[in-house]
Amino acid sequence: MTFWLAPMEGLMDFSLREIVSRYGHIDLAVSEFVRVVDLPLPESVFLAQVPELAHGGITKYGTPIRVQLLGSDPEALLANAKTALAMGSHGVDFNFGCPSKTVNRHCGGAALLKEPDRIYNILHHIKSNLPANTSLSAKMRLGFDDTSKSLDVALAVAYAGFDTLVVHGRTKRQGYKPPADWEAIGKIKQAVRIKVIANGDIFTQDAYRRCLEVTGCTDVMIGRGAVYQPNLIAQLAHGDNPLAWQEILQLLLDYQNLMHFDGFPERHIPGRVKQWVKLLGAAHEQGTELFSDLKHLQDLNSVKKHIQNELSQYPIHSMLR
Numbered sequence: 001m002t003f004w005l006a007p008m009e010g011l012m013d014f015s016l017r018e019i020v021s022r023y024g025h026i027d028l029a030v031s032e033f034v035r036v037v038d039l040p041l042p043e044s045v046f047l048a049q050v051p052e053l054a055h056g057g058i059t060k061y062g063t064p065i066r067v068q069l070l071g072s073d074p075e076a077l078l079a080n081a082k083t084a085l086a087m088g089s090h091g092v093d094f095n096f097g098c099p100s101k102t103v104n105r106h107c108g109g110a111a112l113l114k115e116p117d118r119i120y121n122i123l124h125h126i127k128s129n130l131p132a133n134t135s136l137s138a139k140m141r142l143g144f145d146d147t148s149k150s151l152d153v154a155l156a157v158a159y160a161g162f163d164t165l166v167v168h169g170r171t172k173r174q175g176y177k178p179p180a181d182w183e184a185i186g187k188i189k190q191a192v193r194i195k196v197i198a199n200g201d202i203f204t205q206d207a208y209r210r211c212l213e214v215t216g217c218t219d220v221m222i223g224r225g226a227v228y229q230p231n232l233i234a235q236l237a238h239g240d241n242p243l244a245w246q247e248i249l250q251l252l253l254d255y256q257n258l259m260h261f262d263g264f265p266e267r268h269i270p271g272r273v274k275q276w277v278k279l280l281g282a283a284h285e286q287g288t289e290l291f292s293d294l295k296h297l298q299d300l301n302s303v304k305k306h307i308q309n310e311l312s313q314y315p316i317h318s319m320l321r
């Protein structure tokens with residue numbers, strides 16, 4: 001039974017990983033993708049996106065980090081995988097699910113799901129040129145427009161010698177439309193002998209149980225659920241109680257302080273906070289209200305003051321349970 005924290009570009013950054021990993025029970029966190037075109041990137045690019053690499057490749061609370069690479073050039077992916085590993089990344093993950101148009105025009109991310117042979121060639125090249133014990137994973141969606149090639153893609157990853165496959169149970173065309181197709185993940189799990197990690201729509205204890213039942217997997221990756229409830233993985237692994245809204249408000253303040261402390265450019269902090277609050281709206285009524293209050297605020301101080309003000313309406317003892 002393992003829990004991986006999902007990569008979420010523009011959201012699950014160094015500071016949010018620190019907040020989420022406080023609650024423990026995360027076996028591995030995959031970084032936001034590092035985009036690879038055709039050149040080896042300097043270490044500074046990796047450090048900017050994955051600052052944990054300067055601290056043994058773990059968060060402040062000890063969660064190991066794995067760099068995710070996004071691209072299609074086998075040589076460049078290999079060179080950058082070597083850099084990430086030399087810098088302390090706990091294995092390397094390769095992205096075959098990103099739906100972004102710019103990425104797909106350059107034939108990376110989900111676009112490659114149309115070409116399982118190409119995925120095999122890329123991954124086989126990488127696997128054959130790294131030490132045999134390097135832990136390598138790929139993250140796929142079920143397909144681009146439809147699921148007809150999902151098993152071929154999964155087999156390509158397995159035959160290339162990768163040890164783990166994360167499957168987000170949707171095609172690129174489906175975007176994030178619910179529900180995730182856990183049955184399709186189950187079919188992939190039956191078709192390959194490597195570890196298959198189920199991903200998509202695990203937001204509650206009940207969904208977690210059903211996902212394990214339907215997919216036959218024992219391992220899951222959690223994305224948005226850990227944004228709705230930052231201790232969701234501890235809830236699933238250890239029976240922790242859900243966080244109350246006021247505790248989440250406090251985390252929103254901690255997040256801003258951490259980003260500030262970590263040297264994240266101040267002008268971008270309100271955007272990141274709003275991105276989190278917007279997603280909170282999917283799980284908490286108060287999130288929708290808070291987002292509509294915050295969405296026009298541009299500077300960090302106004303965002304912070306608004307959240308502090310909202311938090312001050314809760315009695316202090318409600319934070320001390």
Ligand SMILES: Cc1cc2nc3c(=O)[nH]c(=O)nc-3n(C[C@H](O)[C@H](O)[C@H](O)COP(=O)(O)O)c2cc1C
Pocket residue numbers: 006007008009010011031032033068095096097098139168199200201202221222223224225
């Ligand atoms: C804002 C956002 C950014 C994402 N960025 C990435 C990414 O960088 N790499 C990746 O492989 N998947 C990315 N994903 C997909 C998630 O890792 C995950 O597969 C998806 O959200 C489904 O899991 P969930 O239902 O637990 O959120 C992103 C998802 C969201 C919502």
